[in-house]
Amino acid sequence: MNTKPMLQVRDLHFRYDPEQPTYAVNGVSMEVHRGEFVAVLGANGCGKSTLAKHLNAILLPETGTVLVEGMDTREEDHLYDIRQKVGMVFQNPDNQIVATIVEEDVAFALENLGVPTPEIRTRIDEAMKMAGIYDKKDKAPYKLSGGQKQRVAIAGVIAMRPDCLVLDEATAMLDPRGRAQVMQTIRTLRAAGISIVSITHYMEEAAQADRVLVMNQGKIVMEGTPEEVFSQTERLKSYHLDVPQAAELRDQLVAAGLPMPENVITPEACAEALFQLLQGSPA
Amino acid sequence: MLRDITIGQHFPGNSILHRCDPRLKIVMTIAYIVVLFVASNPLGILLSLALLALLYSLAKIPYRLILKSLKPIVPIVIFTAVLNLFFMGGEGEPLFHWWLLSIYAEGIRYAILMSVRVIALIAGTSLLTYTTSPIVLTDAIESLLRPLEKVHFPVHELAMMMTIALRFIPTLIEETEKIMNAQKARGAKLDNGKFTERIHALIPILIPLFISAFRRADELAMAMECRCYHGGQGRTRLKVLRFTRQDGLCALAMAAMLAVIVATRFL
Numbered sequence: 188m189n190t191k192p193m194l195q196v197r198d199l200h201f202r203y204d205p206e207q208p209t210y211a212v213n214g215v216s217m218e219v220h221r222g223e224f225v226a227v228l229g230a231n232g233c234g235k236s237t238l239a240k241h242l243n244a245i246l247l248p249e250t251g252t253v254l255v256e257g258m259d260t261r262e263e264d265h266l267y268d269i270r271q272k273v274g275m276v277f278q279n280p281d282n283q284i285v286a287t288i289v290e291e292d293v294a295f296a297l298e299n300l301g302v303p304t305p306e307i308r309t310r311i312d313e314a315m316k317m318a319g320i321y322d323k324k325d326k327a328p329y330k331l332s333g334g335q336k337q338r339v340a341i342a343g344v345i346a347m348r349p350d351c352l353v354l355d356e357a358t359a360m361l362d363p364r365g366r367a368q369v370m371q372t373i374r375t376l377r378a379a380g381i382s383i384v385s386i387t388h389y390m391e392e393a394a395q396a397d398r399v400l401v402m403n404q405g406k407i408v409m410e411g412t413p414e415e416v417f418s419q420t421e422r423l424k425s426y427h428l429d430v431p432q433a434a435e436l437r438d439q440l441v442a443a444g445l446p447m448p449e450n451v452i453t454p455e456a457c458a459e460a461l462f463q464l465l466q467g468s469p470a
Numbered sequence: 471m472l473r474d475i476t477i478g479q480h481f482p483g484n485s486i487l488h489r490c491d492p493r494l495k496i497v498m499t500i501a502y503i504v505v506l507f508v509a510s511n512p513l514g515i516l517l518s519l520a521l522l523a524l525l526y527s528l529a530k531i532p533y534r535l536i537l538k539s540l541k542p543i544v545p546i547v548i549f550t551a552v553l554n555l556f557f558m559g560g561e562g563e564p565l566f567h568w569w570l571l572s573i574y575a576e577g578i579r580y581a582i583l584m585s586v587r588v589i590a591l592i593a594g595t596s597l598l599t600y601t602t603s604p605i606v607l608t609d610a611i612e613s614l615l616r617p618l619e620k621v622h623f624p625v626h627e628l629a630m631m632m633t634i635a636l637r638f639i640p641t642l643i644e645e646t647e648k649i650m651n652a653q654k655a656r657g658a659k660l661d662n663g664k665f666t667e668r669i670h671a672l673i674p675i676l677i678p679l680f681i682s683a684f685r686r687a688d689e690l691a692m693a694m695e696c697r698c699y700h701g702g703q704g705r706t707r708l709k710v711l712r713f714t715r716q717d718g719l720c721a722l723a724m725a726a727m728l729a730v731i732v733a734t735r736f737l
Contacts, residue, residue, distance in 0.1 A: 243696060245692060245695060245696065267698045267700070270695070270696060270697070270698050271698060274696070275693075275696040277689060277692070277693055279686075279689060281641050281686070282686045282689035282690050282693065283689070283690065283693035284637065285633070285634065285637065285690070285693075285694060285697075286605070286633060286637060287604065287605045287633065287636050287637045288605060290708070291605065291708060291709070294708035295694075295697055295699075296697035296698055297706075297708075298705050298706055298707055298708060299697060299698045299699045299700065299705060300698055301704040301705060301706050302706055303706060304706055304707065304708065304710055307706065307708050308708070311708070327640075328637070329640040329641060329644075340693075343697060344696070344697065347697070347698070
């Protein structure tokens with residue numbers, strides 16, 4: 188990562204009510220590089236959604252700065268440039284879809300940006316193919332499943348050709364199948380070079396990220412690769428977070444006196460470690 | 471049960487009427503309504519009915535759908551017919567006389583003409599919604615009202631509101647069903663009791679529905695902002711309405727037929 192970071196947050200403070208002493212985001216600094224997948228974890232009310240809303244100028248910082256490719260989110264002249272560069276997808280797909288036909292909804296952002304009609308067509312086709320909903324383009328959104336609706340919402344955002352996609356608990360309301368569909372779409376987007384910031388509750392999703400941030404009471408309290416973060420099971424539990432089952436199992440095995448390697452967080456890695464252990468031990 | 475409600479009752483198809491420019495269809499529907507009232511002679515009404523039958527067969531819309539769309543207006547038709555029947559004064563001897571009521575030949579003529587006219591009116595306007603999807607209809611209305619922007623009439627906002635309303639009808643219906651089931655599970659009696667009791671029973675359904683609708687509106691506004699929505703200024707459209715040569719021919723044909731119907735008045 189030799190280039191300048193795509194998103195830069197410096198000492199961000201924000202509170203919803205300036206009369207109250209508690210800050211929703213209390214001094215956060217972070218960076219997101221081009222093409223990176225960053226997961227933000229944290230218990231309810233830790234300020235992670237508030238942080239996300241600062242990334243495309245939905246909320247503006249009280250103190251501190253948020254820079255999107257060098258543009259300050261407080262500069263109103265750049266507002267639409269910033270929103271076009273940083274797309275945002277929310278939790279409930281039903282509340283993000285504007286139009287009554289899938290392709291019209293995907294075109295909504297481009298219509299707002301004043302993109303000429305022939306170009307809208309090519310860009311929405313591209314976005315719908317990337318999100319895997321091209322075959323549903325003439326359908327009414329309410330006839331689709333949750334996962335499909337959320338992918339319509341994602342397509343509507345990536346039609347703007349953003350450099351970064353912020354997912355604010357975008358999989359929280361979906362069933363496991365819908366979640367898998369959305370994760371597949373995220374992988375496609377990463378392959379296309381789009382940075383992803385995913386605010387999530389699901390450890391399995393965070394485990395696929397390049398970098399994990401853990402927030403607690405408006406601050407970033409842990410940062411590192413998924414392996415580094417998830418192997419600290421005790422600390423995660425103190426922030427009211429779940430621990431991946433594989434990491435939990437590894438900890439209990441270590442506690443029982445079995446030699447297990449560090450950084451075991453996925454079921455596959457855990458199975459491999461156990462296999463090695465069983466092979467190595469005398470029958 | 472709530473799911474059966476359809477607004478607009480679009481009947482998808484690919485006939486010449488379905489493909490026609492929606493703006494033309496709206497204008498022609500209005501013209502047809504005007505003609506129905508201008509051509510108040512039996513021949514004119516008969517010809518307008520014939521025109522309607524021709525258009526319905528062109529659109530390949532099954533006749534039972536017409537009956538379905540006419541069902542709710544049966545009381546209105548009967549009401550107007552009865553009013554015309556008894557209150558239309560005529561010359562000469564009444565055909566029937568009893569107490570204050572009397573029926574003249576003129577009354578019967580008028581009653582029949584009036585009911586046929588109302589039926590043609592409803593069937594004609596239904597044809598518009600049958601052959602045009604609500605979203606296309608909204609686009610057409612936006613396009614037709616565009617000149618009003620000069621007098622600062624919020625045309626784009628109106629169209630946007632209509633689109634969002636159409637989009638949220640199924641969502642809110644689903645939500646209402648969910649809330650009704652949730653309240654039933656808590657022992658609410660929704661389907662029986664006296665009229666006032668039933669009205670009372672609606673309160674625990676409407677309040678959560680409203681609260682959730684406001685929350686949805688809030689989130690939708692944020693999602694729209696995230697997609698750079700800033701009103702109608704400088705907006706382009708994915709689908710641009712085009713008035714084709716075929717539309718021009720349709721317009722000419724319709725205008726000619728309507729003119730013939732109006733001409734019957736002067737015979």
